[in-house]
Amino acid sequence: MIEVLNIAAYKFVAIEDGHELRERILHKALELDLRGTVLLAGEGINLFVAGAPEAIGEFLAMLRADPRFADLEVKESWSLTQPFRRMLVKLKREIIRMDHPAIQPAAGRAPGVEPRTLKRWLDQGHDDDGKPVVMLDTRNAFEVDYGTFDNAIDWRITKFTEFPGALQAHLDELKDKRVVSFCTGGIRCEKAAILMHEQGLPDVLQLEGGILKYFEEVGGAHYSGDCFVFDGREALAPDLSARRNGISARAPEDPDIAIKQ
Known part of the structure; x- marks a missing residue:
């Protein structure tokens, strides 16, 4: 019987009371x-x-009672066992490290595309303006090796802080194309899309909710393999079931690693 509800969520919003909020x-x-x-x-x-579904519901109610998180969007999946060993709440310089301080998503985000729209574009081979769609994977190379969108661009980065440099090296290849950046849950591709807009690529969109939201809404169409997740489940199939069991050696439960989306 499936008992554990797993939630993933993020929101770019100004937080000035980090210590109190952490407690x-x-x-x-x-x-x-x-x-x-x-x-x-x-x-x-x-x-x-x-955790238990009722407990997750109460936890989300507490978060959403704060006006900053009232519209917090959550991606859900289920597991037979608890995939985490402990509970960690950490204060960090960035919620996803890019080392590019000029990128401030809370001040304005890049346009996005919903999963169902993206699937339709991929089905027909172009967007609604007739422009070919290029998928850009913003995740680390070992994550990509578990699975990715068909024919997606993969720059084989080993950490997200390498993305700005990789973009500079490949900027000309993306010009005049409809680029859709994607990642596990949306946070990395959101920062990546903003950076690409700032680098003069106006036709860049981010996949809303990332791969997990895409799986949730449309399944695995145009996607081959699984989606690596940074917890004890290791990877999720397009039906959001755990593909493997046990803690992966590649997924240590470190707060800087286990929170990528």
């Missing part, structure tokens, strides 16, 4: 016997948390 979130999560990782930074919140 409030940690206290509630421990009270509800939840496990996972929450990162807080001046730019927003990023979380992967798992």
